[in-house]
Amino acid sequence: MPLSDTIPDRPPGARAARTHDDGARGPVRRRHVFYVPGYDPEGRTRYRMLFVRELTLHAKRFGEPKRRPGRAVMGADGLSQRWTVAAEPEVGGAETSYDVLLWDDIVLKDFARWRIVSVLLLFAGSLQAIVSGMAVKFYRLNWKYGNVILYPLGLILLLTLVSGLIAHQIHAHLGDGFGHSMQWPAWVTVPLGLVAGLVWIKSLDVLLERAFFWQLLNDWVFNWQHGQGWRRDYETRVDAFAALVVDRLAAFRTEGTELDEVLILGHSTGALTAVEVAARVLAADPVIGTGTTAFSLLTLGSGLPIVALQKEARRVQSDIASLVVSERIVWVDYYAPQDWMNFPDFDPVERLPLDLGGRPPRNPLVRSAKFREIIDPETYLKVRWRPFRMHFQFLFANDRRGEYDFFAMALGPQRLGERVTGPRIGTATATGP
Incomplete structure (x- = not known):
């Protein structure tokens, strides 16, 4: 068994101490969640359906009343999709308003570019990662994620090799110089062979999509470009997200609505986005995190090191450093050794030049x-070698009760810091069927 599969919990040391008094504030009655999806071209359709489906399964598995989310509404600015979940006194569930922060349009633009451009960007980013030693660092942090990162490059090289062989065979059997050939000139057979090789690759499109080839290729290229500081479109969107959060909190104050917790939540690539948004909200809003409203950041299955370990990612490192030392926010990062696409036990304080x-x-x-x-156990055996299924377990309903419970953190009666460092109450104390 790989070492990463046996990593123990990090003991709640000095960094956990500040959250022990959260219980004195009483249970959460009203929470607002800002959820940031990962690098996903279907962000505005996938996560609403996933949330409703898994919340229904959560209630069924643990014998809780069904909590039906309200109708989803797109924000006027097109940057968020919003709904609410009513309180559930029987299980201590808080009234929760939920914003999905959308950036799938940026992802779709990446998917829409010429594929040869994406492939060339893949080669450039991979070459830099290998020469600079970044690829070795990724493998040391998580060999599984190292394989995921190099998977598109390896497959491209394999497809190129096979296409070259196809082109060579066509030229050999149709061109001149071989007794059994048709004696066609090279200016015909060489282009014909190249076209045949490309057609063969094109015929594999459906299989490549099912194997998440283009998804992982574009994701890696995006993270590389982001770390190099070349994604102005993304930076502008992060600024817009931070402004949206600040405006929403200001509106709550104007309305006289008292929130017990504001939770920024990010999964996968969106975990780093959540970090960047939270840092900019803290910089822009001097009130958040200073009063009775807890300000919390929850990152799940994060790929943060892919960007943050790049030397040029100074803005990202600065955002992380501001959160590391802040007394106004509780940041909890959940990893899973079984997840291929995160970095188990990665502590930015120890690993990054902050x-x-x-x-x-x-x-x-x-x-x-x-x-x-x-x-x-039966489900685990079925999904352990399905990287994307395991990666999305962070957003799924548990089969069994445990410290990690997505819906207990997003909808339950405890603040994030209190739940993670203190005794769990409410739905978390019940046992599963």
Whole structure:
């Protein structure tokens, strides 16, 4: 068994101490969640359906009343999709408003570019990662993710090799110089062979999509470009997300609505986006995190090191450093050793060149989701070699009760810091069927 599969929980040390008094505030009655999806071209359709489906399964598995989310409404600016979930007194569930922050239009633009351009960008990014030693660092952090990162490059090289062989065979059998050939000139057979090789690759499109080839290729290219500081479109969107959060919180204050917790939540590539948004919200809003409203950041299955370990990613490193030392936010990062697309037990304080200005680190609290304990053994055996299915387990309903419970954190009666560092209450104390 790989070492990463046996990584223990990080003990709640000094960085956890500040959250022990959250329980004195009482249970959460009203929460607002800002959810950031990962690098997904179907962001505005997938996550609403996933949320409703898994919330229904959660209630069924643990014998809880059904909590029906309200109608989804697109924000006027087109940057968010919103709905609400009513409180559920029987299980202590908080009234929760939920914003999905959308950036799938940026992803779709990446998918729409010429594929040869994407392939060339893949080669450039992979070459830099190999020469600079970044690829080795990724493998040391998680060999599974290292394989996922190099998978598109390896498959491209294999497809290119096979296409070359096809082109060579066509030229050999139709061209001149071979006794059994048709004696066609090279200016005919060479282009014909190249076309045949390309047609063969094109015929594999459906299989490549099912194997998430283009998804992973474009995701890697995006993260490489982001780390190099070349994604101005994305940076502009992160600024817009931060402004949206600040405006929403200001509107709540104007309305006199008292929130017990504001939770920014990101999964996969969206975990880093959530970090960047949270840092900019803290910089723009001097009130958040200073009063009775807890300000929390939850990152799930994060690929943060892919960007943050790049030397040019100074803005990202600065955002992370601001959260690490902040007393106004609780940042909890959940990883899973069984997830191929995250970095188990990665602590940015220990692994990144952060300038903390001499201030002590307070975040993040790094925790294992312990998928082996919350997934039924039969189901686990079926999905353990399906990377995307395991990666999305962070957003699925548990099969069994456990410390990690997506819906307990998003909809339950406890603040994030209190739940992670103190005794769990409400729905979390019940046992599964």
